[in-house]
Amino acid sequence: MTQPTTQLTLPAGMEITGAIAPGYEQILTPDALTLVAKLSRAFETRRQELLGVRVERAKRLDAGERPDFLADTAHIRNGDWKIAPLPAALECRRVEITGPVDRKMVINALNSGADSYMTDFEDSNAPTWSNQIVGQINMRDAVRKTIALEQNGKSYKLNDKVATLIVRPRGWHLDEKHVLVDGKRISGGIFDFALFMFHNAKEQLARGAGPYFYLPKMESHLEARLWNDIFVMTQTELGLPQGTIKATVLIETILAAFEMDEILYELREHSSGLNAGRWDYIFSCIKKFKLDKDFCLADRAKVTMTAPFMRSYALLLLKTCHKRNAPAIGGMAALIPIKNDPAKNEIAMGGVRTDKARDATDGYDGGWVAHPGLVELAMTEFTKVLGDKLNQIDKQRPDVNVTATELLDFKPEAPITEAGLRYNINVGIHYLGAWLDGNGCVPIHNLMEDAATAEISRAQVWQWIRSTKGVLDDGRKVTAEMVLAMIPEELVKVKGLVGDGATYDRAATIFAEMSTSASFAEFLTLPLYEEI
């Protein structure tokens, strides 16, 4: 492991094993690390307990249990309560651009014309030590509007008017392995959150916004309660009024879909709504029912927002949010602009338009885009519906009544094609290789691929091998042997695009292990993190 090169003053009981490059000491200050240590000590046991609850629940699902709305929280679902009023900076979120914490992209995203910008320490970011700390440096400079860059003969600096910044820390499952408190790795999410809060919350408030977050991959309202308690303690520690922090929760696991009201309720003093994180949601559906021999989803490209289970989820999220005065934010179409092929580009742009038009017409208050080139067209679709309104939270959906059966109506089951299988293998190897190289978001075959989309690809391969319905449209059963034969062939194709990087050989080996091993890796980023 790399040893620190510069001495930091660490709180008692903390150890940092990551190298300290120039400038890192401005983020890893004694007071900032004291907050990290304090939050870690206060909440690590609960984080581990909640991760343990996930494991126990997964065992029950593996044994055939099916989720339902919770009986003992019916009073919350039936109660008449609202979330606390939103700050002005979060009232209008028609278009939210997202992207990793890379310096150039931070500037481009803030300047993109989107209402808000979710900067991402999560799905689109490979959490190398340098990505995390340089990301914090970029955040500090972005908040103070001093962020600038000279690159490839271009000068980057912020416009006068920029998007509202929202930060996505890592999910509960990820550790920050370079920071130990009392000899144990700490939570990556607490690390990201605490450093951001310490350096920026007061500055953001002074500039008319505030510390705003996106919270990923939660599986229950008890996990939301953990974040809420962390917010309360942090506000106390930093001398901020309670309720200053606002957080939008990504509903991106099948289990959280059954607890949307409860999640909003736990965070009601700190909530800024829910987001339909569609890619992790699909992954979660595959993962949670992985041992059901009858569960099967068709080729990845066929599992869209119009699939019955996805439609039910999207409408339930919208209805739930608006009932509680909370914004409902749509997810990400993975389409990105296609250079040098106007015809293909027009099809891709049409796909994004359709996606945003559906969300806006349903009643969503805004939606995500992956690229600055999509901001204007997404804005047009939302403006067509919203006109001059900041949002359409007043649009209630009493007509929507989604049952547990509808949330679990996993279709389409076919077709599964050889092209679809090869696509999953190809994307999986390409993405894993890029991630090992420190890049968590990659354009592959003209689509944005990040940890969530790549999870679908590798989970489908694992599941198709095991499901009785994992049969190609030409009648061949998907088998481990078939997948293992295709992996070297797809590796050659990937290398044809990216060159001969060693990380792609390693990626192919990991992909083969992950898709054919008896046990299913909970997240692909967990074994990968041990390699970076």
Ligand SMILES: CC(=O)SCCNC(=O)CCNC(=O)[C@H](O)C(C)(C)COP(=O)(O)OP(=O)(O)OC[C@H]1O[C@@H](n2cnc3c(N)ncnc32)[C@H](O)[C@@H]1OP(=O)(O)O
């Ligand atoms: C499932 C989920 O979690 S979705 C949320 C997480 N995923 C994301 O946020 C996806 C973010 N998007 C991206 O990372 C990128 O768009 C990619 C990797 C897909 C494509 O990036 P590129 O190959 O660089 O695209 P392209 O060459 O068209 O970029 C053109 C310019 O736009 C910039 N750009 C592209 N996407 C973004 C973005 N999301 N934010 C800011 N700037 C961006 C590029 O940096 C480049 O800038 P430059 O002209 O100043 O050099």
Ligand SMILES: O=CC(=O)O
């Ligand atoms: O984080 C978003 C998703 O779709 O996953």
Ligand SMILES: [Mg+2]
């Ligand atoms: Mg996600």
